[in-house]
Amino acid sequence: MELPKFKYINDNIRDKFFEHNINDLACECCGIVSPLVYTGMFYAEENVEILCPECVSNGKAAEKFCGEFYDYWSDIPKTMPKESLHELQHKTPSYRGQQQEYVPHCCNDFCKFIDYVGWRDIQKRGLENNLVFCCYNNKIIENDKKYNFIEANKEKLRKKGDFRGYLFQCLHCNSYHLHADMA
Ligand SMILES: [Zn+2]
Ligand SMILES: [Zn+2]
Numbered sequence: 001m002e003l004p005k006f007k008y009i010n011d012n013i014r015d016k017f018f019e020h021n022i023n024d025l026a027c028e029c030c031g032i033v034s035p036l037v038y039t040g041m042f043y044a045e046e047n048v049e050i051l052c053p054e055c056v057s058n059g060k061a062a063e064k065f066c067g068e069f070y071d072y073w074s075d076i077p078k079t080m081p082k083e084s085l086h087e088l089q090h091k092t093p094s095y096r097g098q099q100q101e102y103v104p105h106c107c108n109d110f111c112k113f114i115d116y117v118g119w120r121d122i123q124k125r126g127l128e129n130n131l132v133f134c135c136y137n138n139k140i141i142e143n144d145k146k147y148n149f150i151e152a153n154k155e156k157l158r159k160k161g162d163f164r165g166y167l168f169q170c171l172h173c174n175s176y177h178l179h180a181d182m183a
């Protein structure tokens with residue numbers, strides 16, 4: 001099945017956002033039984049569990065259920081265009097974080113999700129000296145010294161572990177941004 005494209009998701013990992021529909025469940029928005037379905041985070045009053053990729057990407061699921069795939073967080077700049085926020089919250093499936101999913105921003109736009117990463121994956125990509133460590137919820141002040149928790153613990157990052165990394169890239173200046181969270 002050809003998945004739709006998403007502005008804020010790297011094309012070659014789109015399949016990680018969907019699951020095989022082994023029980024032939026119908027999309028709760030359009031009723032179609034799609035071979036791949038979205039079962040991830042969706043903030044809505046109704047409990048919606050199965051959505052087809054099309055209803056995610058064209059915004060119909062968000063519209064029908066007044067839902068959002070990403071909750072709001074406080075460091076979204078006021079200058080962020082409304083269309084970008086709409087695209088992210090209403091037309092972009094959420095990656096699977098361990099805490100509330102956060103998407104970094106750069107050049108007044110959201111960054112696109114590249115992959116789930118551990119520190120070894122960052123090294124394999126040759127990015128260890130070429131990263132922005134996300135500050136959101138990761139600025140720590142200890143003994144009057146400020147440091148970034150992710151940067152200070154970067155070598156402990158694992159793709160599948162208690163401390164997981166999420167790699168993003170700016171759509172405009174191409175810089176890489178690393179977010180991480182703890183179970
Ligand atoms: Zn659908
Ligand atoms: Zn940028």
